[in-house]
Amino acid sequence: SAVISQKPSRDICQRGTSLTIQCQVDSQVTMMFWYRQQPGQSLTLIATANQGSEATYESGFVIDKFPISRPNLTFSTLTVSNMSPEDSSIYLCSVVTGSSAAFFGQGTRLTVV
Amino acid sequence: GENVEQHPSTLSVQEGDSAVIKCTYSDSASNYFPWYKQELGKRPQLIIDIRSNVGEKKDQRIAVTLNKTAKHFSLHITETQPEDSAVYFCAASPPGTGNQFYFGTGTSLTVIP
Numbered sequence: 001s002a003v004i005s006q007k008p009s010r011d012i013c014q015r016g017t018s019l020t021i022q023c024q025v026d027s028q029v030t031m032m033f034w035y036r037q038q039p040g041q042s043l044t045l046i047a048t049a050n051q052g053s054e055a056t057y058e059s060g061f062v063i064d065k066f067p068i069s070r071p072n073l074t075f076s077t078l079t080v081s082n083m084s085p086e087d088s089s090i091y092l093c094s095v096v097t098g099s100s101a102a103f104f105g106q107g108t109r110l111t112v113v
Numbered sequence: 114g115e116n117v118e119q120h121p122s123t124l125s126v127q128e129g130d131s132a133v134i135k136c137t138y139s140d141s142a143s144n145y146f147p148w149y150k151q152e153l154g155k156r157p158q159l160i161i162d163i164r165s166n167v168g169e170k171k172d173q174r175i176a177v178t179l180n181k182t183a184k185h186f187s188l189h190i191t192e193t194q195p196e197d198s199a200v201y202f203c204a205a206s207p208p209g210t211g212n213q214f215y216f217g218t219g220t221s222l223t224v225i226p
Contacts, residue, residue: 042217042218045214045215100206106155
């Protein structure tokens with residue numbers, strides 16, 4: 001398994017501002033993933049973050065809106081830029097271990113007002 | 114890309130009864146199928162998984178079955194307890210995607226004492 005620390009756990013932000021979410025893993029992992037989970041909904045993959053290269057974004061998500069950094073094999077950040085109320089959601093980071101199992105951070109509950 | 118469908122969206126059972134949740138997937142190349150339990154306000158937790166070379170896997174009261182021909186897999190919970198109440202998500206992971214997961218829409222399970 002992997003221990004994932006994500007922060008902040010929650011935040012209330014003004015529209016038009018940006019929030020950076022941090023994800024720290026207790027072991028080195030090749031890929032980290034960022035998901036969005038809207039209230040009562042399933043998990044939607046935003047992007048895959050590889051160390052040493054640009055993140056790969058899923059359809060409907062763009063780098064200008066959700067820039068991602070991956071400076072090393074244990075850390076990643078996701079920024080939600082120029083926020084609007086529609087960005088209110090839970091954002092989760094995830095890693096996959098050698099057994100193929102995915103483990104999640106505790107999530108960041110974002111409210112944009 | 115992979116498309117995972119999950120049924121039912123809500124399920125209520127009496128304590129002690131069994132619960133079954135079903136998922137279908139579209140990509141016949143998918144080879145890893147985990148199930149996650151998410152309690153309110155918490156992160157998804159892996160409860161059981163199965164690989165495409167196995168037809169069934171059990172872990173105490175939880176079992177998963179896989180039918181590769183029909184492209185569906187199911188979660189079975191026996192002797193349900195109130196603490197089993199949660200949202201359950203199935204997922205599928207195709208090869209060559211860097212361990213990306215495609216999640217079902219979730220099943221809200223309520224176990225009535």
